[in-house]
Amino acid sequence: MDAQTAYLERLRPPGGKRSGKRELIVSVFLRQDGHLSADDLVDLMRQEDQKISRATVYRALQWMVEAGIARKVDFGEGRFRFEHSYRHPRHFHLICESCSRSSEFLSSDIEALLEEIAAARGFQASQSVLQIRGACEDCQAGRRTPRAVATTELLFARDALRIAIATERSGLEFYTRGAKVVQDARARKVFRRLAEEEQEHLGTLEERYTMLRAKDPQLESYPTFLFFKGAANGLFATGTNELANVVDDRRALMIGIRCERGSHKFFKRYGERFEDSEGKRIFLEFADEEREHLELLINECRALVARQSKSRRRTTSRKTRVG
Numbered sequence: 177m178d179a180q181t182a183y184l185e186r187l188r189p190p191g192g193k194r195s196g197k198r199e200l201i202v203s204v205f206l207r208q209d210g211h212l213s214a215d216d217l218v219d220l221m222r223q224e225d226q227k228i229s230r231a232t233v234y235r236a237l238q239w240m241v242e243a244g245i246a247r248k249v250d251f252g253e254g255r256f257r258f259e260h261s262y263r264h265p266r267h268f269h270l271i272c273e274s275c276s277r278s279s280e281f282l283s284s285d286i287e288a289l290l291e292e293i294a295a296a297r298g299f300q301a302s303q304s305v306l307q308i309r310g311a312c313e314d315c316q317a318g319r320r321t322p323r324a325v326a327t328t329e330l331l332f333a334r335d336a337l338r339i340a341i342a343t344e345r346s347g348l349e350f351y352t353r354g355a356k357v358v359q360d361a362r363a364r365k366v367f368r369r370l371a372e373e374e375q376e377h378l379g380t381l382e383e384r385y386t387m388l389r390a391k392d393p394q395l396e397s398y399p400t401f402l403f404f405k406g407a408a409n410g411l412f413a414t415g416t417n418e419l420a421n422v423v424d425d426r427r428a429l430m431i432g433i434r435c436e437r438g439s440h441k442f443f444k445r446y447g448e449r450f451e452d453s454e455g456k457r458i459f460l461e462f463a464d465e466e467r468e469h470l471e472l473l474i475n476e477c478r479a480l481v482a483r484q485s486k487s488r489r490r491t492t493s494r495k496t497r498v499g
């Protein structure tokens with residue numbers, strides 16, 4: 177059973193009957209990567225089955241919306257459009273008023289702001305719609321044949337990898353600098369070990385990126401899908417700057433803990449929100465790695481505090497004996 181069939185199986189209510197026509201409509205719909213009107217779907221279906229009725233297609237669409245397979249979007253054209261939610265995270269839209277094409281993007285910074293606003297107003301949000309309307313690049317340049325577009329799934333995987341790689345790089349920088357800054361031998365060893373791990377993970381992620389590029393040589397040329405500005409700068413960047421003024425080993429470990437915790441939370445939170453996809457897996461795997469680092473640092477910090485208080489006690493008791 178392929179992933180798409182498995183996905184549809186999960187959606188079928190227990191004892192729900194199969195409908196040949198509906199399944200055909202659903203599978204055609206899932207193969208589309210744009211925003212279709214009901215009539216666009218009727219036209220597509222008639223290429224498969226000339227006798228299929230408009231009403232059957234409409235009913236199937238309605239069923240897909242209720243089952244969560246399709247999402248209804250309103251671009252202000254006086255009719256709804258539909259996009260599938262299979263391997264397709266929620267997103268915002270750019271809509272061209274001249275060619276009516278729409279493209280998608282996602283931004284953690286915008287989402288964070290929307291959540292902040294809703295919380296400040298005591299508002300329980302169920303949906304946020306953001307649309308940027310205007311003229312697309314192709315229309316502005318007078319290009320008749322629009323440039324190639326990639327599926328959202330591919331763009332999502334590409335951008336998730338880019339963000340994970342940027343984070344890994346900034347983590348590597350952080351631990352390399354940390355290993356030079358700390359005085360305690362054991363703390364230094366931990367920083368070195370984490371730097372090595374970051375280096376290794378970075379290699380794995382870069383390999384994955386190369387594999388993705390092999391699937392589509394034009395990968396680099398597609399527009400950005402994920403705008404995760406805060407994260408793209410590397411979640412460890414401020415931590416690395418703070419290390420410059422640190423003289424206390426415990427403080428250095430604490431900064432590491434704060435960075436790892438922030439990174440773990442960020443990747444977990446977004447990973448969980450996404451529908452099943454390569455991008456989701458990248459985020460969740462990365463969140464797990466960050467949690468392991470976090471636990472390691474917390475244990476080290478505790479051990480350091482215990483060592484320091486033990487040596488303090490020893491110094492005090494020696495002083496007492498001398499005195």
Ligand SMILES: [Zn+2]
Binds near residue numbers: 272274277311313315
């Ligand atoms: Zn356009």
Ligand SMILES: [Zn+2]
Binds near residue numbers: 249267
């Ligand atoms: Zn969309």
